[in-house]
Amino acid sequence: MQSIISVQQLTKQYASGYQALKGVNLEIKRGEIFALLGPNGAGKSTLINIICGIVNPSSGTVLADGHDIINDFRAARSKIGLVPQELSTDAFETVWATVNFSRGIFGKPKDHAHIEKVLRSLSLWDKKDSKIFALSGGMKRRVMIAKALSHDPQILFLDEPTAGVDVELRRDMWDMVRALRENGVTIILTTHYIEEAEEMADRIGVIRKGEIILVEEKHALMTKLGKKQLRIQLQQPLTAVPAALAGTQLELADDGNELVYTFDGQSEQTGIAELLRRLDEHGIAIKDLQSSQSSLEEIFVNLVHS
Structure with missing residues (x-):
């Protein structure tokens, strides 16, 4: 799929000497929902602000729908809508006036x-x-999105779009973002709600200490890096895992009533059938089976702390 944002060897070093971005390369596909994850201070905001023309890079190139953000700033910026985390708008204007004004800023x-x-x-x-001041927090957030969409951008950045929004409204906004994608808008999302990325994103990018450490399709990421567990409840407790089953990654629960089998997301599940056969051979009667898989949050925590 064609890239709508292309970032090549992007760096940002501030006058203090702090290097916020270190040779970032990133391709964002047209029409996808891309979630950019990373701990505080990882470089998410710096990267977004450079792409949106708010911060100048130290080196590297960024193209937005084929337009260089430095040499062709006006055309590049017209392709982009930005919904910042902070709610910043004239509280005494009407919704209609503030959204129309935003369109005029772009010369439309x-x-x-x-x-x-x-x-x-x-x-x-x-x-x-x-008037803006009379709206609830969730409605103000919607006004910010309306302002960002007023000039009909092809790219929409959502920086923590559901921060401070209740669960019901958050799900309404997820539906709205999906509808935007269906209309051809490319969505780049930053969020601290990992379930938001897990629910919505097509691909996940993880940034750490100014470097992109991983970009992967969501389902492929969870298959590759997620751990799966099979919890085997026993009819009779054991005092230890039988010696003949050593090396099968079986662990015995403290109460002896459950065996836990942990395996990689890439492992073939045919291994489970073999394990159950061997348990039967050793006279270990099974009461129940339960399976689970690592969440995106667990994968993310492992990545940023590895």
């Missing part, structure tokens, strides 16, 4: 039909004449 002619479409898609149409 007035298009009331487009603004109406954006507001309706975000369930803001009935709030169009409301």
